[in-house]
Each structure stands twice: as structure tokens, then as C-alpha cells.
Amino acid sequence: MTHPLTVEHLTAHYGTTKVLDDxxxxxxxxxxxxxxxxxxxxxxxxxxxxxxxxxxxxGAIRLGDTDLTKLPAYKRGIxxxxxxxxxxxxxxxxxxxxxxxxxxGIAAADRTKRAGAMLERVxxxxxxxxxxxxxxxxxxxxxxxxxxxxxEPPLLMFDEPLSNLDAKLRVDMRVxxxxxxxxxxxxxxxxxxxQEEAFSISDxxxxxxxxxxxxxxxxxxxxxxxxxxxxxRFVGFENxxxxxxxxxxGENVKAQAPGGVELSLPVSRFENIPDDFVLATRADGLSxxxxxxxxxxxxxxxxxxxxxxxxxxxxxSAAGPLLANGxxxxxxxxxxxxxxxxxxxxxxxxxxx
Amino acid sequence: xxxxxxPSLIVLTVLVYIFLMGPLIIVxxxxxxxxxxxxxxxxxxxxxxxxxxxxxxxxxxxxxxxxQIAFLATGLALLIGIPAAYALNRYRIQLPSWLSxxxxxxxxxxxxxxxxxxxxxxxxxxxxxxxATLLVGHTLIVLPYCVRVISASLAxxxxxxxxxxxxxxxRPLKTFFTIVLPNVRSGVIAAFILAFITSINDVxxxxxxxGPGVSTLPIQILAHVEQxxxxxxxxxxxxxMLLTVAVMAVVERTLGLTFLAK
Numbered sequence: 001m002t003h004p005l006t007v008e009h010l011t012a013h014y015g016t017t018k019v020l021d022d023x024x025x026x027x028x029x030x031x032x033x034x035x036x037x038x039x040x041x042x043x044x045x046x047x048x049x050x051x052x053x054x055x056x057x058x059g060a061i062r063l064g065d066t067d068l069t070k071l072p073a074y075k076r077g078i079x080x081x082x083x084x085x086x087x088x089x090x091x092x093x094x095x096x097x098x099x100x101x102x103x104x105g106i107a108a109a110d111r112t113k114r115a116g117a118m119l120e121r122v123x124x125x126x127x128x129x130x131x132x133x134x135x136x137x138x139x140x141x142x143x144x145x146x147x148x149x150x151x152e153p154p155l156l157m158f159d160e161p162l163s164n165l166d167a168k169l170r171v172d173m174r175v176x177x178x179x180x181x182x183x184x185x186x187x188x189x190x191x192x193x194x195q196e197e198a199f200s201i202s203d204x205x206x207x208x209x210x211x212x213x214x215x216x217x218x219x220x221x222x223x224x225x226x227x228x229x230x231x232x233r234f235v236g237f238e239n240x241x242x243x244x245x246x247x248x249x250g251e252n253v254k255a256q257a258p259g260g261v262e263l264s265l266p267v268s269r270f271e272n273i274p275d276d277f278v279l280a281t282r283a284d285g286l287s288x289x290x291x292x293x294x295x296x297x298x299x300x301x302x303x304x305x306x307x308x309x310x311x312x313x314x315x316x317s318a319a320g321p322l323l324a325n326g327x328x329x330x331x332x333x334x335x336x337x338x339x340x341x342x343x344x345x346x347x348x349x350x351x352x353x
Numbered sequence: 354x355x356x357x358x359x360p361s362l363i364v365l366t367v368l369v370y371i372f373l374m375g376p377l378i379i380v381x382x383x384x385x386x387x388x389x390x391x392x393x394x395x396x397x398x399x400x401x402x403x404x405x406x407x408x409x410x411x412x413x414x415x416x417x418x419x420x421q422i423a424f425l426a427t428g429l430a431l432l433i434g435i436p437a438a439y440a441l442n443r444y445r446i447q448l449p450s451w452l453s454x455x456x457x458x459x460x461x462x463x464x465x466x467x468x469x470x471x472x473x474x475x476x477x478x479x480x481x482x483x484x485a486t487l488l489v490g491h492t493l494i495v496l497p498y499c500v501r502v503i504s505a506s507l508a509x510x511x512x513x514x515x516x517x518x519x520x521x522x523x524r525p526l527k528t529f530f531t532i533v534l535p536n537v538r539s540g541v542i543a544a545f546i547l548a549f550i551t552s553i554n555d556v557x558x559x560x561x562x563x564g565p566g567v568s569t570l571p572i573q574i575l576a577h578v579e580q581x582x583x584x585x586x587x588x589x590x591x592x593x594m595l596l597t598v599a600v601m602a603v604v605e606r607t608l609g610l611t612f613l614a615k
Contacts, residue, residue, distance in 0.1 A: 053516055074519045074528075086517040090535045103522035144517075151521065 002029045002185050003064030003154045005050070010059035012045055012211075019045050021211040023059070027155075030185040032178070033216075034198035037208035043191045045211075047157050050189065052076050063155055063187075074103075079148030079186075083160040085140040087132035093143050094119065094128035100151035118150040119143075121180070138169045142176075149180060156181060156188040162197060174201050195235070199223065207231050229278060229353045237280040238323040241297070241342075242352065245275045255279075259298045259318025263342060270349050278350040285346030288313055288326035289339050296339030297322070304334055315340060377594065384587035391584055402588040412589060415573040418484070420596075422569060423552040426491035427499075430548050433492075434499030435541065439533065441500070442507040456500040459493050467493065468561035476562060483567040490558040495548035502547060506540025542604055550597055 005027040012020035020042045027033040035043035048054045050061055052073030061068040068076055080086075087096050094115050101111035119125045122142040132140060141161060148156060161177065162170040178201040181188050192198050198205045199219035206216040207230075214234075215227045226232040229240055243263070247254040252264045253273050265273060288311075289296065299317035306312075310325040313332070317340060324340050332338055379393045387397025406412045434456075441453045459467060468490060476486045510533065518528045534541070559569045568576070570593060578586055 051516070051520060053519075072525075073516075074522055074524050076520070077522065078520055080517060080520040082513045082517060084511055084513060086511060086513040088514060088518070088532055088536075099518065099523075100521035147517075147521070 002187055003066075004029045004031075005155055005187055005189065006060075006062040007046070007050065008060045008062075010046070010049060010061065011057045012042075012049055012054060013057050019211050020049070020056070023211065023213060025206060025213065025216065027187055027189055028203075029187055030182075031203045032181055032188040032190060032201060034190040034192055034202040034205045035208055036192060036195060036198040036205050038193060041208040042211040043193075043208050044159060046208075047159055047189060047191050050155075051078055051080060051157060077151070077153055077155075079151065079153035079156040081141070081144050081148050081156070081158045081161045083163050085132070085137075085144045085164075087140055087143055087147070089132055091131075092128065093124065093130050093132065093135070096132065096143055097147045097150050099147065104151065115146075115150055118146045122146045122176075137165050138173060141165065141173060145177065145180065149184065149186075152184070152186075154187065156186045158188070158190045158192075160192055161190075162192075162194075170197070177201065207234055225348050226280065226350070229280070229350055232280040232348060232350060237282055237285075237348065239279075239281045239283070239286055240350070241279045241281075241319045241322070243277050243279050245273060245277075257297050257319060257342075261295055261297055261339075263295065263344075265344065265349075269344060273349055274351060276352050278352055279342060280348045280350050281342060281346055283312055283323040283325045284310075285343045286315075286322060286324035286340045287343055288315075288324045288332060289341055290330070290332055290336070291339065294339040294341050296341035299324075299338055299340050301332055301334050301336055301338055304331065313338075380587050380590045380594075383584055384591045386584050386587075388584070390582050391587060402584040403592070405583075405585050406589055406592065409585070411568070411573055411576075412570070412585075415568045415570045416592070418487075418567060419553055419570040422484075422487055422491050423549050425488055426495055426552045427545055427548040429488070429492045430496040430499045431541065431544065434496055434544065435503055435534075438500050438503035438507055439529070441504060442510070443512060453500075453504070457497050460497045464494060464555070464557035465560075468558035471558070472561040476564075483562065483564040487559060487562045487567065487569070490562045491552045491555060494555060494558055495551050498547045498551060499544040502544040503537060503540045506537040506543075510536055546600060546604060549600055553593070553596060 005025075007023060007025040010020055010023045011018065023042070023046060025033070025046070035046055037043050045054065049056050050068070052068065052071065056069070059069070088099065091099065094112065097118055098111040098115035101114060106114070116125065116128065119128055122145055124139060124142055124146070127135065127139065132143065135143065144161075158177070162173055165173060174197055190198070190202065199222070202219060204216060204218055205222055206213045207222065208214065209230055215222060215231045217227075222231065223235055226235055226237060232240065241257055243255045243257055245253055245255050246262065251267055253267060253270070254262055254264055255273070255277070256262050257279070288301070297317050297319050299315040299322065302314035302316055304311050304313050307325070310328060311331055312323065312325050315322045315324050322340060326332060382393050382395045383391050384402055385398050385400065386392050386395035387399040387401070437456060441448065441456070471486065471490050471493070475481055475489065476483070514536070515528055515533055518532045519525060523531065554571060555569070556571045556575065559572050563569060563572050570589070574586060574589055
């Protein structure tokens with residue numbers, strides 16, 4: 001059975017420090033949602049609250065129709081996968097996987113069968129008799145995954161499950177986690193600090209900062225249309241340029257950038273442009289040109305680096321320091337003056353901070 | 354490839370062994386000497402002095418008392434020490450740091466002072482039975498060892514293992530016994546041995562707390578040498594050593610001493 005997870009107005013404190021601030025979150029049945037953020041942002045706290053290892057100061061946690069808020073951790077039935085695997089060192093791999101079944105009072109013969117079948121699904125059927133100490137990191141995490149999945153939990157949670165693995169294995173394992181989660185249609189909450197990992201396997205990602213969710217959306221939306229400056233910076237929008245609307249003319253809104261240049265923004269592309277706003281782009285979204293007549297932000301070029309597909313310039317512009325890319329065909333010299341032309345397709349409009 | 358041994362290292366090793374084993378061999382030799390006084394090397398051979406121990410009621414009684422006190426004090430110290438060590442490690446972040454120091458304090462207080470203050474504040478004040486007072490004293494002196502040794506074991510225990518078990522439906526108390534305890538077994542065994550040996554060999558605390566009718570073996574040995582100089586003392590000492598060896602042997606048999614090396 002698969003259930004949606006609902007977290008409502010969750011607030012948590014460590015002593016007097018507020019670590020989670022009125023956090024609400026909904027994970028649909030069978031959906032995988034990641035909590036993404038730097039350490040200390042509250043993502044692990046959220047997971048531990050849902051698991052029942054911490055108590056919230058306020059708020060509610062529900063799984064389907066069940067209120068988990070006051071339920072002790074051992075009754076919640078949530079599958080957990082930890083960063084350091086957390087296998088039982090004194091039990092064989094098979095007994096590790098069968099542990100949850102044993103707690104549920106399933107007969108020995110049946111649980112051996114089910115644990116064995118689960119081990120086969122993660123490709124470790126040969127290693128059932130080994131102790132966890134004899135396994136590699138990747139194998140350990142597979143056992144941990146099997147152990148969490150074999151009890152068919154209504155909710156599966158991952159706490160940085162791949163952080164201790166090397167780069168190649170990380171990619172393989174995250175694909176495997178996604179496959180198993182989808183095959184079982186299990187609702188899943190996934191905590192990570194790795195943006196690529198979160199974006200690659202999640203249906204939706206919540207970007208967290210200081211105990212709040214800054215934006216919860218599909219990876220595509222987060223990547224292309226961040227909702228605020230924090231998320232924009234987080235997903236790599238290096239340039240945040242303050243703008244002022246000067247005129248609204250039907251299909252277009254005219255706005256002035258620092259340095260006096262006026263840009264025309266089509267309403268069809270940008271909705272609800274406030275009078276003061278921030279134009280956010282990646283380096284790719286600012287094109288460097290030596291043409292003095294171009295409609296762009298005047299700048300002096302600084303350090304030039306070679307990216308393979310383009311040259312990147314550190315610019316000392318009228319709008320402050322910016323990062324912009326220029327074509328390989330016409331490298332410009334550091335120290336010369338140029339114009340930075342926003343590529344509107346790659347720009348996002350944000351409220352000022 | 355063969356490793357060349359440094360000759361001076363061999364000499365040093367042999368000297369250390371002689372230094373360590375010498376007293377034991379002297380005591381062992383003296384205990385079987387067929388003379389009415391302590392002497393080494395032994396003259397003749399007899400097990401008479403071992404028989405004498407058991408003919409003397411005082412030794413018989415104190416051996417039993419010593420064993421009772423050692424087992425009970427160690428048991429009590431483990432009963433207090435295991436949960437204490439668990440709590441100190443499990444909630445290390447939440448607990449004030451001086452709390453773990455608190456459990457080591459009895460080691461820092463000279464045992465003589467501890468014995469004397471127990472005599473004054475417990476035995477005299479409340480007229481507690483001698484056996485009970487002894488038990489309290491011994492529990493106090495072995496508790497720090499239990500807490501420290503088990504703490505050291507728990508320090509390397511990853512508590513997310515415990516959380517994994519709980520998330521899989523195991524009650525916290527059951528998890529402690531089925532998951533936590535088996536993984537700190539080596540620490541518990543080490544604590545047991547250390548505590549037992551400390552208790553059975555203790556003189557300073559027992560000196561104050563023993564009284565008419567109830568004494569421990571080391572105190573009885575002291576009392577005996579004050580009056581006699583016969584090889585009984587040596588044979589009792591051998592017996593005490595054998596007792597210690599026996600405890601180690603039982604542990605070795607059941608669980609393996611390699612646990613201690615972990």
C-alpha cells in the first residue's frame with residue numbers, strides 16, 4: 001500500500017535554537033521528493049522528525065490517514081536508509097534483511113524466503129551468509145536498501161545514502177534506488193546536499209535554507225525558473241541584476257538596467273513583472289559583445305577562462321561584478337570594454353530581496 | 354623474508370618477564386615449602402599449607418565473602434554502569450560534559466579516603482550491616498572502571514544502527530538488548546574482569562569496612578601475617594592468583610580473550 005506523506009506547519013527546536021520553521025510539505029503517493037540544502041538547513045531534522053527520532057515543538061505529520069505525530073518511532077513502519085548504512089554488525093546479511101520481518105512476527109521459514117528474494121533483487125543473493133563487515137560500501141548500501149524495502153514500508157526515507165560511496169558507484173546506486181522505488185511505487189523522502197543527485201532522481205525537490213523550504217518544484221522548474229534569489233544562486237544563476245520598470249507598452253515591458261541601458265521584456269515570456277525586480281541569469285544568459293551599439297550593460301572585462309564551449313569573462317560592469325560567456329570565434333582581451341546582452345530565453349525574473 | 358631480532362631486545366624482554374613472573378614464582382615456591390616459616394627456594398614439597406587454609410575457619414569464611422562481594426559488586430556496578438555508559442554516549446550532545454567526569458571521580462579519590470568516609474558516613478552513622486557496607490564500598494570502587502570501559506566500547510558504536518532497528522519495528526528496550534548490547538559485548542566482558550579482579554584484590558576500602566565476623570580474604574591475609582610467618586600466606590596468595598586466572602579462563606573459554614584486544 002502506498003500513502004501520501006503530509007507535513008504541516010512543522011516547527012522544531014534544538015534547545016532554544018529554532019531549526020525548523022513552520023515547514024509544510026506534501027509527498028504524493030508513490031512520489032519521490034528530495035530535501036536539498038547545505039548542512040544545517042534542516043533537511044535531516046525534517047527526516048528525523050518524520051522518522052520519530054525527534055519531537056516537533058509544533059505541527060503535524062500524517063501518512064495517509066494515520067497521524068504519526070505522537071506515534072513512537074518503532075510503530076511508524078517507515079523504511080530508513082542511512083548514510084553510514086547502519087547494518088547490524090553481529091548479524092549475517094540475510095538476518096539483517098530479515099530483521100524487520102522478524103519484528104512483524106513472520107515465521108522463520110517465510111522470512112528467510114522473503115529476505116532471500118529481496119537480496120536477489122538487489123543482486124546479493126550469494127552473500128546472505130556473510131557478516132556486514134565483509135562487504136564493500138556499495139554492497140552494504142544494497143543490503144540496507146533490501147532491509148528497508150523487504151517490509152514493504154508505506155514510506156521510504158533516505159538520509160544522504162550515497163555520500164560515502166565513490167562517484168561512479170553513486171550514479172549506479174541512485175539509478176538503482178529510483179528503479180526500486182518506482183517498481184514498488186513507494187512514497188519516498190530523500191535527503192541530500194548533492195544537487196545533481198537530487199535533480200536526477202526526484203519527482204520534486206524542496207530546496208531548504210535555515211529551516212524553511214525556499215522552493216518546492218520539479219527539477220525542471222527549479223533549474224529554469226527559480227522563484228527567489230536564494231534558489232537562483234543555489235541552482236547556479238551567477239548574475240542577479242537589479243532592474244526598474246520604466247514603461248509598460250502592451251506586449252512589452254521596458255525596464256532599465258544599471259548603466260542606463262533599457263531592455264524590452266515580452267509579457268508573453270515574463271508574467272507579473274513588478275516595478276522593481278531582479279533579472280537573474282547564468283553566465284550563458286549574458287552574451288559578451290564588443291559592439292559598442294549593442295543594447296547591453298556596459299562593462300570592463302576581467303579574467304578570461306576557457307570552458308571548451310565558450311570563453312567566460314569575469315566582468316566589472318555597471319551592475320557590479322557579473323559572469324558572462326562569449327563566443328569562441330572572437331576572444332576579447334581582458335581590460336577592454338564591452339557590452340553584456342541578456343539572452344532573455346535564459347533569464348528569470350525575481351522579486352528583489 | 355625473515356625478521357632479524359635485535360639481541361638487546363631479546364635480553365630486555367627476558368628481563369621484563371623475570372620481573373613480572375619472579376614474585377609469582379617465589380610465592381608459588383614458598384607455598385609448597387615443607388618448613389614452618391616462609392622461605393625460598395622451597396625446602397621439600399608439601400601441599401599441607403593448602404590444606405591448612407581450609408582447616409582455618411577464618412580463611413574459609415573470608416574466601417566465600419570475597420567471592421560473594423566480588424560477584425555482587427561487579428554485578429551491581431554493571432547494572433548501574435551499562436545504562437550510565439549508554440546514556441552518556443547516546444545523549445552526549447545533550448548532556449553536560451562534566452557528567453561523564455562524575456563517574457570517574459571515585460578513581461581520583463584515594464581509596465583510603467573513600468573507605469574512611471564510607472565508614473564514617475554510612476557504617477557508623479546508619480549502623481548498616483558490615484556486608485552491605487562492604488558491598489557499597491566495592492561497588493563504588495569498581496563502578497568507574499565499568500563506566501569507562503563500556504563507554505570506550507560505546508564510543509565507537511554507531512547509534513544509527515539502533516535507529517535502524519527501531520525504524521524496523523523493534524521496541525527501544527528490546528533494541529538495546531538485541532542490537533546495542535551484543536555489539537559492546539567485548540566492553541562488558543572487559544569491564545566484568547577488571548571490576549571482579551579489582552574487588553577481589555582490594556585492601557584499602559575493605560580495611561575500613563570489614564568488622565567483627567565479616568572480612569575479605571586480603572584483609573584476613575593482612576591479619577594473618579601480623580601474627581604468623583608460616584607458608585599459609587603464600588598458599589593463600591597462590592589461591593587468590595588461581596581465582597583470578599580462573600575468571601580469565603572462564604571468559605576465555607566462553608567468549609575468547611581476543612574480545613579484550615578489540
